Amino acid sequence: MASHISTDAGNITLEVRDLHTRFHTREGVLPVVDGVSFTLRRGQVLGLVGESGSGKSVTGFSIMGLIDPPGRVESGQLLFQGRELRTLSPRERRSLQGDRMAMIFQDPMATLNPVLDIATQMIEAVQAHRRVSRAQARQLARDTLASMGIPSPDERLDAYPHQLSGGMRQRVAIAIALLHGPDLIIADEPTTALDVTLQAQILSEVQALVRERGTALIWISHDLSVVAGLADQIAVMYAGRIVEHGTVDQVLDHPQHPYTQGLIGSLPSANQRGTRLRQISGMAPSLLDMPAGCAFAPRCPRASATCQQARPEISLPRPEAPDHAVRCHHPGAAPAASLSAEVAA
Amino acid sequence: MSLIPSQAAAKPAARPLREHSIWWRMAADFARSRMALAGLLLLVAVLLVALVAPWITPQNPYDLMQLDVLDARLPPGSPQGSGQYTYWLGTDGQGRDLYSAIVYGLRISLLVGVGSAAVAAVVGTLMGLLAAYAGGRIDALIMRLVDLLLSFPTLLMALMILAWTGKGVGNVVLTLVLLEWAYYARTARGQALVEARRDYVEAARGLGLPDWRILLGHILPNCLPPLLVIGALQVARAITLEATLSFLGLGVPITEPSLGLLISNGYQYLLSNEYWISVFPGLALLATIVAINLVGDQLRDVLNPRLMK
Amino acid sequence: MSGWLLRRVGQAALVVLAMTVIVFVGLHAVGNPVDILIGDDLNQQERLQAIARLGLDQPLWRQYLAFVDGALHGSLGRSFVYQEDAFHLILQRLPATLELAVSALLLAVLIGVPLGLVAGMWPEHPLSKALMAGSIVGFSLPAFWVALMLIMVFSVQLGWLPASGRGATREWLGVAWSWLTLDGLQHLLLPAVNLALFKISLVLRLTRAGVREVLPQDFVKFARAKGLSPTRVLVWHVLRNTLIPLVTVLGLELGSTIAYAVVTESIFAWPGAGKLILDSINSLDRPVVVAYLMVVVLIFVTLNLLVDVLYKLLDPRVRLEGAA
Numbered sequence: 001m002a003s004h005i006s007t008d009a010g011n012i013t014l015e016v017r018d019l020h021t022r023f024h025t026r027e028g029v030l031p032v033v034d035g036v037s038f039t040l041r042r043g044q045v046l047g048l049v050g051e052s053g054s055g056k057s058v059t060g061f062s063i064m065g066l067i068d069p070p071g072r073v074e075s076g077q078l079l080f081q082g083r084e085l086r087t088l089s090p091r092e093r094r095s096l097q098g099d100r101m102a103m104i105f106q107d108p109m110a111t112l113n114p115v116l117d118i119a120t121q122m123i124e125a126v127q128a129h130r131r132v133s134r135a136q137a138r139q140l141a142r143d144t145l146a147s148m149g150i151p152s153p154d155e156r157l158d159a160y161p162h163q164l165s166g167g168m169r170q171r172v173a174i175a176i177a178l179l180h181g182p183d184l185i186i187a188d189e190p191t192t193a194l195d196v197t198l199q200a201q202i203l204s205e206v207q208a209l210v211r212e213r214g215t216a217l218i219w220i221s222h223d224l225s226v227v228a229g230l231a232d233q234i235a236v237m238y239a240g241r242i243v244e245h246g247t248v249d250q251v252l253d254h255p256q257h258p259y260t261q262g263l264i265g266s267l268p269s270a271n272q273r274g275t276r277l278r279q280i281s282g283m284a285p286s287l288l289d290m291p292a293g294c295a296f297a298p299r300c301p302r303a304s305a306t307c308q309q310a311r312p313e314i315s316l317p318r319p320e321a322p323d324h325a326v327r328c329h330h331p332g333a334a335p336a337a338s339l340s341a342e343v344a345a
Numbered sequence: 346m347s348l349i350p351s352q353a354a355a356k357p358a359a360r361p362l363r364e365h366s367i368w369w370r371m372a373a374d375f376a377r378s379r380m381a382l383a384g385l386l387l388l389v390a391v392l393l394v395a396l397v398a399p400w401i402t403p404q405n406p407y408d409l410m411q412l413d414v415l416d417a418r419l420p421p422g423s424p425q426g427s428g429q430y431t432y433w434l435g436t437d438g439q440g441r442d443l444y445s446a447i448v449y450g451l452r453i454s455l456l457v458g459v460g461s462a463a464v465a466a467v468v469g470t471l472m473g474l475l476a477a478y479a480g481g482r483i484d485a486l487i488m489r490l491v492d493l494l495l496s497f498p499t500l501l502m503a504l505m506i507l508a509w510t511g512k513g514v515g516n517v518v519l520t521l522v523l524l525e526w527a528y529y530a531r532t533a534r535g536q537a538l539v540e541a542r543r544d545y546v547e548a549a550r551g552l553g554l555p556d557w558r559i560l561l562g563h564i565l566p567n568c569l570p571p572l573l574v575i576g577a578l579q580v581a582r583a584i585t586l587e588a589t590l591s592f593l594g595l596g597v598p599i600t601e602p603s604l605g606l607l608i609s610n611g612y613q614y615l616l617s618n619e620y621w622i623s624v625f626p627g628l629a630l631l632a633t634i635v636a637i638n639l640v641g642d643q644l645r646d647v648l649n650p651r652l653m654k
Numbered sequence: 655m656s657g658w659l660l661r662r663v664g665q666a667a668l669v670v671l672a673m674t675v676i677v678f679v680g681l682h683a684v685g686n687p688v689d690i691l692i693g694d695d696l697n698q699q700e701r702l703q704a705i706a707r708l709g710l711d712q713p714l715w716r717q718y719l720a721f722v723d724g725a726l727h728g729s730l731g732r733s734f735v736y737q738e739d740a741f742h743l744i745l746q747r748l749p750a751t752l753e754l755a756v757s758a759l760l761l762a763v764l765i766g767v768p769l770g771l772v773a774g775m776w777p778e779h780p781l782s783k784a785l786m787a788g789s790i791v792g793f794s795l796p797a798f799w800v801a802l803m804l805i806m807v808f809s810v811q812l813g814w815l816p817a818s819g820r821g822a823t824r825e826w827l828g829v830a831w832s833w834l835t836l837d838g839l840q841h842l843l844l845p846a847v848n849l850a851l852f853k854i855s856l857v858l859r860l861t862r863a864g865v866r867e868v869l870p871q872d873f874v875k876f877a878r879a880k881g882l883s884p885t886r887v888l889v890w891h892v893l894r895n896t897l898i899p900l901v902t903v904l905g906l907e908l909g910s911t912i913a914y915a916v917v918t919e920s921i922f923a924w925p926g927a928g929k930l931i932l933d934s935i936n937s938l939d940r941p942v943v944v945a946y947l948m949v950v951v952l953i954f955v956t957l958n959l960l961v962d963v964l965y966k967l968l969d970p971r972v973r974l975e976g977a978a
Contacts, residue, residue: 066875098881105879110872113891114971115898124890125880160970176880380787493669497954498913508935508943585796589917592798593932608799612921615806616817624806627799634794642790 012081013184013216014040014063019076021055021062024069030287032058032071034240038233040184043214045207047227047248049263050237053284056220059237060186063218064103065093081183099129101184102177107193108169112161118172119157125176144175148205167198174202178209185210186218191226203230224263228252236260239285239295246324256317256324256331258300294329302330374647384639391633395452402445403430407601416440418614421621435621438610443621446607447629453603454633457514458584461521466576468522469529470568474560476530477537487530494527503586507595517596521583528575536568570648577641581634588630604630662962666955673951674722733942735934740945744927748949749829750820751926754918755911757833757846759904762853767900769854770861771893775869777862785858792855797914801848801921808844815844818923845922849915853907860903864896898968905961909954 021033033055040046050056062073065085078085080101085093105111112121122141123134132140138157145153150171161169170190177185187206191199207230210217221227227234227248234251236244236259244257255261262280282299291297297307306329317331318324376382394401403425404411416425421435425442434443476487494502503520510516540546541564549559588605590596597603602610604626611622733740773782809817821838823830832838868874869892877887916928923929927946934942966973 064879066879094881094883096881097879103876103879105872105876107872111876113873113877113895115895115969116890117970124882124886128881128883128886162971173876380790493672496958497950498910500916501913501950504916504931504935505943505947581794585794588796589798593917593920594936605796605798608796608802612802615802616810618810620806623799623802627796627802630796630799631791631794634796635791638790638794 011041012039012079013042013044014081014218015077015079016059016063017077017079019059019062019078020074021058021067021071022074023071028288031240031290032287033062036076036237036240036242038235038242038245040216040218040233042183042216043210044233045210045217045219045231047224047231047234048218048220048237049222049224049227049234051222051284053239053287054237055240056222056237057188060103060188060218060220063184064097064101064186066103095129098125098182099180100182101186102180102182104170104173104177104185104187104190106189108166108173109161109193111173112169114161117158117160118164122157122172122176122179125179129180140179141175144179145172148175148178148209150175166194167202170194170202171205174206181213182215184216184218186220188220189222190219192221192223199226206230224252225267236263239290240287241295241327242325243296243327244325246321250318250321250324254318254321254324254333256326256333257296257328258302258330259296304330371647375643378643378646381639381643384636384643387632387636388640391451391636392455394448395455398448398452402442402448404442404445406441406446406449409600412440414440418619418622420619434625435619437607437622438614443607443625446602447604447626450602450604450607450626451629451633453514453597453601454584454587454605454630457518457521457587457597457603458580461518461525461583461587462576462580464518465522465525465579466529466572469526470533470565470572472526473530473533473535474537474565474568477534477541478556478560484534488534491527491531494524495531499524499582499586500589503590504593504595507590512595512598514597514601517587517590520590521586525579525583528579529572532571532575533568536571537564540564540567574641574645574648577637577644581637581641584630584637585634658966659963662959666959669955670951674948675718733934733939735937735939735942740941741949743942744930744945744949747925747927747930749831750924751912751915751919751928753831753833753842754845754849754915754924754926755908757842758849758853758911758915759908761846761850762857762907763904765850766854766857767861767897770858771865771888773858774862774865774896775892777866782862786862789855789858792858793852795851797848797852798917798921800851801845801918804844804848805921816841817844818921820925845918845924848922849911849918852914853911856907857900857904860900861896864900865892868892868895898965901968902961902965905957905964909957912953913950 016039017037019033019036020031023030023032036055036059038046048056048059058067058071061067063078063080063085067073073086076086080096085096088096112118119138119141122144123137126132126137126140127134130137141157142153145156148171150156150168156164156168156172161172164172170193174190190206191202194202203226206217209215219227219230224234231248234244234246234248235242236251236257238259244251244255244260251260252264255264259280262278265278266280268277280299285291285295285298291308293306293308293310294300294303294312297303300307310329312327312329314325314327315331316322316324317326399405406412413425416423416432416436417438417440419432419436421433421443423432423435424430425432430442432442432444434447437443437446472487476484502524506520506523507516510519537560545563546559549563554562587596587603588608591603591605592609594609597606599606599610607626608623608630611619611624611626614620614622733743736743769785772779773785776782805817808815819841821832821841822835823832823838824834825831826834833842874887874891877891882890912928915924915926916932918924919926919928920932927949931943931946933939934946
């Protein structure tokens with residue numbers, strides 16, 4: 001097992017290189033994750049943004065090792081603290097899951113088993129990785145709930161999922177993720193199913209936790225505004241590939257890719273009151289029927305002949321920002337007039 | 346390996362949209378299961394055999410004149426007494442050619458099974474529609490009756506009924522109808538209630554169509570898919586039930602044996618190793634029921650997702 | 655919970671009551687109750703005496719009350735054939751039938767659930783497809799014919815197991831059971847397998863359907879994300895959620911198994927209540943038929959009730975109405 005140790009191994013929690021995850025369905029092979037790469041250091045938060053179908057969730061599942069047939073992680077490197085995940089045995093993988101790396105799902109009602117009480121579900125998560133007694137495991141669960149500011153944790157432990165509110169369920173799911181103090185947490189749209197006030201609350205809670213413990217966090221979302229306040233880095237995904245990647249300031253203040261510009265432009269905050277909300281016209285392509293060149297070309301205001309024929313490679317268009325990468329034939333700040341295509345009447 | 350190469354020019358459509366009726370699509374879905382197709386083939390074969398029974402058998406096993414009791418319990422392949430034909434499957438305790446007996450027995454089994462299922466379907470569907478339409482007390486009454494009927498095992502109730510009425514083909518059919526209509530009624534009512542909420546019923550009402558017209562002409566056709574599935578599976582159940590009842594001596598008369606009775610007759614000879622008298626009719630029965638269940642099972646898979654739409 | 659329980663018991667009692675009315679009216683509507691309960695081979699004077707004794711010359715409602723009264727005291731007539739009280743006759747035979755039914759159900763679960771699990775988790779595997787095809791054959795098989803085949807193969811040809819009868823018994827809790835002896839088990843095996851065949855197919859299909867419904871749900875994936883061992887995920891998450899509805903179906907199936915034991919008991923000469931009822935129907939021993947009907951009704955109503963209670967206990971969503 002040749003594991004590639006990178007140069008400052010101590011500081012890099014996760015390194016993803018050219019990840020390809022494909023789904024082999026009856027209609028054809030879907031390249032859901034099509035060459036994704038990024039690096040995540042201790043305590044950093046990566047916001048992985050994209051519309052549904054962009055491959056962001058599947059990226060998260062691929063890292064966690066939860067891809068089931070007909071999907072398969074087919075190539076690429078997944079280096080977690082220097083270890084190549086794909087070469088681990090199932091048992092080794094399992095010892096990492098829930099312990100060193102944890103995941104939070106979107107719908108907490110579906111995430112928790114409805115016929116088991118919270119205590120059982122938390123205790124089993126503890127005992128899967130530590131040789132402790134039930135009582136000790138329950139104590140740990142209780143402490144974790146308390147540390148998140150959840151009142152009367154014992155009552156919560158004895159409750160069943162359907163007896164808790166949506167926000168509380170999600171907090172329980174987060175608590176389960178935190179039980180063993182993981183080095184990496186992947187949160188797949190954890191606040192999408194909750195209302196806005198709850199969203200803000202949980203966001204700030206998670207932010208505090210991450211700062212405290214130095215956990216690396218991947219926050220997957222379709223909503224740029226949610227991620228903006230939380231993330232250090234932002235990666236924008238489209239049709240299975242990352243089209244723009246940089247620090248949060250770089251991407252939000254100086255977006256280079258027309259898709260990112262479209263996303264930012266369509267945020268309600270970016271639009272003037274009373275004017276029609278701007279949208280990106282068209283729809284994401286079906287993965288079965290991808291265009292030959294750049295996947296975004298059909299919807300792009302800047303598309304040229306090159307765009308339709310050749311797939312763009314990663315480039316670094318801004319010399320003053322060497323970490324800011326874009327996948328585009330014509331990167332650059334948008335001309336003020338056409339930030340995004342107006343919705344056709 | 347990875348991307349499907351697509352030229353910008355060519356535009357391959359995933360599947361050409363055909364203007365075919367829903368029946369065609371259902372048939373296509375049905376045909377996707379090879380087992381179901383095999384079942385269908387077997388079923389057709391069985392039906393054909395039963396239909397042309399007099400022409401394909403050397404003997405009419407119900408005509409006592411044609412039987413020769415001296416030929417009783419002959420093993421398969423023995424020649425008939427006067428050498429006119431061979432007893433390919435042997436003979437039973439009364440000297441009947443087993444092959445002929447099986448073919449004629451199939452007739453009775455199918456007649457009783459399909460007949461009772463058909464009558465029960467009509468009665469049950471009407472009752473279900475009535476319950477859905479009338480609502481209130483009548484609905485409650487009918488559904489209580491249905492629940493009562495369905496919560497007790499069919500065999501026991503059939504035994505009870507036949508204990509009072511006595512044996513005979515007619516009584517068996519009556520019993521089966523009395524017990525089976527409840528399945529149809531429950532489904533028809535449920536489906537009718539769902540359909541009644543749909544827009545097209547509102548539209549028909551708005552047009553001033555009389556209620557019975559809406560019920561029979563509009564709602565009923567949309568209730569058919571699940572009823573069809575139930576019907577198929579019920580036929581199998583009815584055939585099995587008749588066979589069981591006949592086996593227990595409470596079904597058809599001994600002069601016109603159905604498959605169940607043939608098996609029953611052969612029971613006593615099992616211990617002396619004259620197996621064919623019970624085994625072959627059993628195989629025929631099994632084949633028929635398996636065929637029906639294969640078809641019914643696939644029908645259910647095919648028709649159900651359609652209901653969800 | 656107790657309020658609901660009371661209501662359910664009340665409902666059950668109503669059903670039993672309704673059945674007594676139906677049976678009573680049935681006795682009157684179909685035939686001459688005198689014939690049904692007394693028998694035809696008494697002379698005129700004895701008949702008149704019997705009629706008076708049984709109160710059959712009284713108005714209908716009086717007779718009904720007397721009928722219920724007799725029922726509550728465990729007397730529904732005397733068997734013509736055995737000259738014993740019909741109800742007691744049936745109760746004597748019931749343990750044998752229960753033995754058979756429970757064994758069959760146990761076999762069905764022990765074989766059907768694991769196979770259904772396999773078929774549900776790997777539906778495309780050729781074994782799973784074979785199992786599904788096999789299950790269709792399984793519930794198409796006419797039980798009585800399979801019984802004959804089993805006897806033919808295992809008793810006549812191979813001589814491994816006895817063809818009929820119940821084996822030696824041993825007492826437990828005041829009742830004689832045959833599964834407590836080796837000889838008894840040998841006699842029990844074939845009939846239990848025969849009765850179980852249909853159930854195995856049913857359980858297999860139900861388990862498979864349940865597994866296929868549960869497996870893709872998020873909480874299973876989440877359980878794996880927690881790093882739980884595959885066994886734990888299987889048993890505590892997949893199986894547990896699949897089995898809850900299954901258990902309730904099985905409870906109801908027990909009743910149906912008891913009923914269909916009639917055929918198996920007849921072929922294997924198993925001395926249970928089922929054989930008794932068949933013999934009684936054929937010999938026109940009508941008091942026994944009536945008594946059997948009442949017993950079966952009672953069993954079914956009780957089973958239904960128990961199953962409802964069981965479901966409430968097992969599924970916390972149902973049990974704890976009124977979420978926070």
